[in-house]
Amino acid sequence: MPSTIVRNATILTMNDGLEIIEGAVGVRDGRIISVGPEPGGAWDQVIDAGGAYLLPGFIQTHIHLCQTLFRGFADDMPLLAWLKRCVWPMEAAHTPATLRASVRLASAELLLSGTTTVLTMETVHDTDVVFETLVETGLRAVVGKCMMDSDGEVPRRLRENTLASIDESLAIKKRWDGAENGRLRAAFAPRFAVSCSRELLE
Known part of the structure; x- marks a missing residue:
């Protein structure tokens, strides 16, 4: 270096x-x-x-790099309606390629505005793609794989088995926590009470 x-x-x-x-x-x-x-x-x-x-550098403590491509859709909606009608279906539609593009765009915007560190909760799938892209962009980040296992209104592709969600989060932590000389960290990220079972939260 x-x-x-x-x-x-x-x-x-x-x-x-x-x-x-x-x-x-x-x-x-x-x-x-x-x-x-x-x-x-x-x-x-x-x-x-x-x-x-x-x-x-500035520190952004609440962001979702995976949502950059659909920022601005239905901002006037109440939170739960916005999540159920807009955010969750769009997150479910992500492919590794669109997720990579979203993280690259977000990283560029953040770095150009002086933000060098983020705490981000991503979507349910392809968290490795997020980490791989952050290796390229140079942004310092604490990244959590979204964990959600209880809401029947969640798109099928985002619904998780409780133990599988925990196991995947543990595997991601093992693969990525402390990567890039400590620049990248992994976190556990249950979405919120509405979409997580008590078992997952405990």
């Missing part, structure tokens, strides 16, 4: 004193190693910020 120095920056440190300092930020092996006066040594990449502001 190349080392990078961003020099000539106005740094919003977000430290306890909320200091704003003029200086440089050095990154080696994907980790920030210095903030302040420019350290010596050779750097693979040198970026002159030209006095621009440099601050930590």
Whole structure:
């Protein structure tokens, strides 16, 4: 992984004193190693910020990367009607290709707006596709496979067996938690009480 120095920056440190300092930020092996006066040594990449502001990336704590392609449909509907008539049928219609496109688009929008980390609950299937795409995009993420096993109005493709849902989530955690030098994490993501049995939630 190349080392990078961003020099000539106005740094919003977000430290306890909320200091704003003029200086440089050095990154080696994907980790920030210095903030302040420019350290010596050779750097693979040198970026002159030209006095621009440099601050930590924003964190989005509630998002569904899988829903990016159908954002804006029926936003004026009550939550349950919106889920049952719009979101769940569209999630059920996802293919690996459309899911990959949705995650790529969401990642680009987030990164271009300064968001570098997300907590995302995805759809029921193809969570590996989400992780594989995040490997490419560079976004830091905690990803949960959606777990839902109890609502009869859920499209058939999204209905899960309780134990199978738990087993799949455990397998995803084993495959992906801590991947990409800790940039990607796996979480358990029961959708909500309306679509989850007591057994699943417990």
